[in-house]
Amino acid sequence: MTDETAAPDGDRLRRLIGGEDMAWLVDRARRRIARDAPLTGTVTLTAPTQEQRRALAVLLGRRPATGASLTVNLRDVDELLRATGHGGLAAAITALTGPVDSLSDRRLRTETAWRDAYRPLEDAVADRPELASWRSWLDTTGLPRRLAPDPADAAVLLAGLAAVLSRLPSPSIPLGRLAAETCGDAHALDDGRPLATLALSAVRALAGRPFTTEPAAESRRATWASVGVHLDELSSTVLTLGLTPDPATPLGAVLSAHNTAGEPACLTLRQLRRHPAPIPVARVHLCENPVVIAAAADDLGPACPPLICIGGRPSAAVWRLLTLLGDGGATFLYHGDFDWGGVAIASSLHTRVGFIPWRYTAADYLAAPSGGPLTGRPLPTPWSPPLTTAMTSRATRVEEELLLDTLLTDLRTFDPGISTG
Structure with a gap:
């Protein structure tokens, strides 16, 4: 968004729009940049002070405006700043307030973070065709994102899921031991935990069964047993x-x-x-x-x-x-x-x-x-x-x-x- 054709003169720029009386204009422009909105059209300040009227008049070289509100065309400000060697309004806002975290930047970072979060799982299922439909189902239902809405939390969850899948099926292992050895938490696969929800759906896929949840304890026990995992040694x-x-x-x-x-x-x-x-x-x-x-x-x-x-x-x-x-x-x-x-x-x-x-x-x-x-x-x-x-x-x-x-x-x-x- 920033025009880099000219480097703004900091002192002069602060005198033009960096004062307290022009802060409202700088704030409105910065918010537009953050939304990836164009710096065109007008912005209006209701009930301006006399100082705010004079500051805008000095910037634009006009007589102070009268009336109940103060309206300025952003394109006029942009052209003036370009003409005075400050590279335009976007460059001036960046010079005064620092880089603007735009909507497109945030979206790109979020998409990258989600891709990184899913990478261990993608690697875990890459050579396992029996899990292909289940992996697509995760995207269709959005289950991982519902269980862990923040990509940083999802990264931990999906890394744990990948580690669990790498051990399945097992010849015979207690559930708590599987959780401890793959996730460092013996209770990570306890009923109701997010990792257990995802892992059980994957186990159903490995067993050729529907991916939807089965709340009954006996169904859960049998599901884990189908891949060699037991909840305890005496009830099985x-x-x-x-x-x-x-x-x-x-x-x-x-x-x-x-x-x-x-x-x-x-x-x-x-x-x-x-x-x-x-x-x-x-x-x-x-x-x-x-x-x-x-x-x-x-x-x-x-x-x-x-x-x-x-x-x-x-x-x-x-x-x-x-x-x-x-x-x-x-x-x-x-x-x-x-x-x-x-x-x-x-x-x-x-x-x-x-x-x-x-x-x-x-x-x-x-x-x-x-x-x-x-x-x-x-x-x-x-x-x-x-x-x-x-x-x-x-x-x-x-x-x-x-x-x-x-x-x-x-x-x-x-x-x-x-x-x-």
Whole structure:
């Protein structure tokens, strides 16, 4: 905005417009520069003093104006200052009062600050296509800017988010430890904290789920568990029947006692994290609902082959147990509800550990008795691609309980060398 064609003479300039009686004019001009508005048109001072009238008259070489207000054309002042070697009104204002922080300057600084704030996050998602839609969603919703309106605060928040994402998914880590190691604050990922809000939305993206918030504690627990993060070691559990790890280990001793009695065992994440060795089992059946475990215990007792209940969205304990079994060479056979929620659970398992469908194909669905109406959004079923089409067409949900007798028969006659499907 400043015309640099001439360097204003400081002393002379102060005599012209630098006095107290011309301060109102200097202030009006400076505010226009700050708004990137042109120094044209008129400005008016109401109820001027006689000194203010005389000062303006001296500047413009005119008789003092009369009337209730004092009006001056800024272009006249600009031309006069140029003619007297002061480079124009904008240059004079800068010489008298210092550089003006214009609106365009402030906008540029703000835009630069926001770009800098987002840079760690951009680097963190650059090679992760599974987060591309989520990153666009952040811009669409403006969530980071709502959580941290100041770019300096946002820079700290987004740097923490990038650090968290760099550790996910994790084989197994407590939430507080993840927060402490990435952000220097063990409570940074506590429920309700801005970083937790952003991180949870990213975790949902990693799990292939909607980015919107899920306020229920169990949903939050399951969401973190999907990337190997647990809120605590005791409340995260997994229900099992028929598992037989080394009885010389603490975990093996617990399971051996349950197996002898033919009773299910509810294992905590703490127990599983303290079992360092893989669990060598050839094949393991997985079900979605605890009713299958209870019925198998009643019907088969100690004769039940290894059976694990996923219990809805897999907990951190579920993932830990499946990792131990997978490391031991296990092959998984999975059955779940024939509804879109069940398909989402199966998809997370299929992606992470893989499985052979156990009565969980399109043919099994079409042969099953009808349940209630099927609602929700269709999802792909890569373990049986025709299943999505069959479920969409039939539009009936089939819960696991409706196939309980068939599942128990499979368990009763199970041969580890033969696939059930």
